[in-house]
Amino acid sequence: MERTKDFSGRSGLPSSKVKAQKKSKKKIKKYREVDFTLLAVTVALVLFGLLMVYSASSYENIVRGRESYSDVIRQGFFAAVGLFVMIFVVSNFDYHFMTMSRTKLLVFAVLVLNVAVILFEPVKGASRWLRFGGLSLQPSELAKFTMVLYAANTLKRLDILKGRKKWKPTIRVFLMMIVFAGIVVVLQSNLSIGAIIVITSLILIFLAGGTFLQLFTYVSIGISGLGILLWIEPYRMARLLNFGDPFKEAQGAGHQLVQSLYALTSGGVFGQGIGMSRLKAFWLPEAQNDFIFAVIVEELGLIGGLFLMLLLLILIYRGIRISIEAKDQFGRLLAVGITAIFALQSFINIAVVIGAFPVTGVTLPFISAGGTSLVVNLVAVGVLLNISRQSKSV
Template identity: 40%
Template sequence: MQKSKKSKKSKRGSSDFLLLVSIIALVFIGIVMVFSASWPEAMVEKDDGYFFLRKQLISAIIGSVAMVFFMNFDYRRLKKLSLPIYILSLISGLLIFSPLGSTRKGARRWINLGFTTFMPSDAIKVGSVIFFAAFLANKKDKVRSFKEGVIPALLYMGLSCGLIYLQKDLGTTITLAATMVGMFFISGMKLGLLFVFGAAGALVLYLSSRGEGNEFRANRWTSFLDPFKDKLNTGWQAVQSLYALGSGGLFGLGLGKSRQKFFYIPEAYNDFIFSIIGEELGLIGSLIVLLLFIIVIWRGILIALKTEDLFGCYLASGIVALIAIQSLINIAVVTSSIPTTGITLPFISYGGTSLLFYMSAVGILLNISRYAKLDRS
């Protein structure tokens, strides 16, 4: 018994150093840029230029503790805990519709705990990835079965994404849906289902922009086609973001010298923080941030490929897909490559819940890397 425990322990190596350093660098850049981008609003709204910086620092410290904890928490134990984790994440989403739910800017997406606010969609994303990885690992020989594989997978996707969609958060809904479809595809689903998912996604996008109360989504599609046509109204954010990126040039205007953060871009420290990075740090700074994300995604894919455990492979794939898809959507919005949607840039945008859950997810990924057969030279 002692011998088997010892051999099990000896399999565990060190965490992926390059992945860890890249995440630390992204979080550090995020703290600096949140401070720079939030200064004008913090001075006007809070009479304290350091208000958002302090909150982001506290979130980064808590997130670092969570990351270190999950780095040393055997990820294989999450398989047994996947159902309770998933149920808790769904319950947190349902609390939106309780008296604890808080509405901001026409969307009910937050839970007000009194001392702080909490965004359950981040919990649902991570909880769904953990649970779906366990489901796919358990159904490894029946994934292609319509009754035992496809139908349950569709139900879980619909439940997770539907709960977020009810919060009027289309960007996060798309992110989680694409992540879960990606995990399902990796597990061996039939190729034809990709076209079904694509058609279903297109139908949801179409229906979400129709009807009373959804005019703002239809306007976003219209302004996306030509943001300068209505640059003082529906195209405002996209145009101001492009101005910021364009004025940054190669080396940027200099840290803290952005002009667009002075109330031209709403909440410049949040969804459009990448445009402020482009303005202050230029093309060079933007490319460094992109390179760090590429390293994180590359190392994550490598960890998934080198993990012998099926649950670990799917879990690593889901975490990497979540980071990659959300980052891609955010940067595409900022560069006006897709219609505007409110979605943060992982590790960099302001937001305590997002930072906490993404750092926790990376902690799990780093733990998986300890059991993967990686070249650690």
């Protein structure tokens, strides 16, 4: 075999193999290390959430004759699945794989799943879940991030378009937004998720290069639609009017918020201690789900609440940084859309719990009990990690 010689006269590898090794090194360097801060804060949120789900649900489980840890075991299973997929699959899977053609297939599948909820028995008056034996799936959680993926694919070249061509992609995103939000709100009675889909889509249109006229048009239509939805459902209007003074109907529409405020005030600065919440003992409905933040403050005090908010702010900050440093417009829009959902859900959930926003069913990301929400959120973080590994600095 012919061998090459280096400058010192020593024989080396064939030139073809040298070139192959160089190409291999370049391929290895394609991805850098994951964003460790984002990874660490996500794992911290998941572990903190498991602790608080156990604390918030243990009393009710014991009273109902179940094991105290039954809810946290279930949540832990989904956390393990979500973390595995996030770290070993999605973070290593090139986000450019989700082309528009593949995205359209995903959109169709998610829309079918969201319509299929009407075939299952409602829970607490709402049809939001698909049930398969002992497992359940909440397809509206998939709808949020699927809409972000569709919008990012549609708007990724908006900034270079001009005139009438600039309207076409934004109209497609707006119409798809209406379809997603409409199905979620009308069929599932889930106004909060519908609103998050709409707000996130409008943010993406604006950041992608949409004009103020386009944004004004779509916002006006959105506000008009919200007004109609509030008007045709009296209970929504009652929630809107009641949250300003929930004590007027402390045993009715304001009961949940009143109990939440009691939990917040009884926590003080340092809290009552882990597991020592009194309001979770059937006083505060949905203690381990939508109102888990109230239990956190009651048991860990103001310090515990601020610590959790700090973790969420770090998560949001890292998401914004990843968006800024993304190597292409598709990655930027995808990252900012995912981050916007986390930010909106965190803000709305905490605002509801402290009485600054009407009561609505929005979970606290990574903290509230719910397998679908946890797995989907972790997959979304995996996408952020993947975008960060292909950033401009690579």
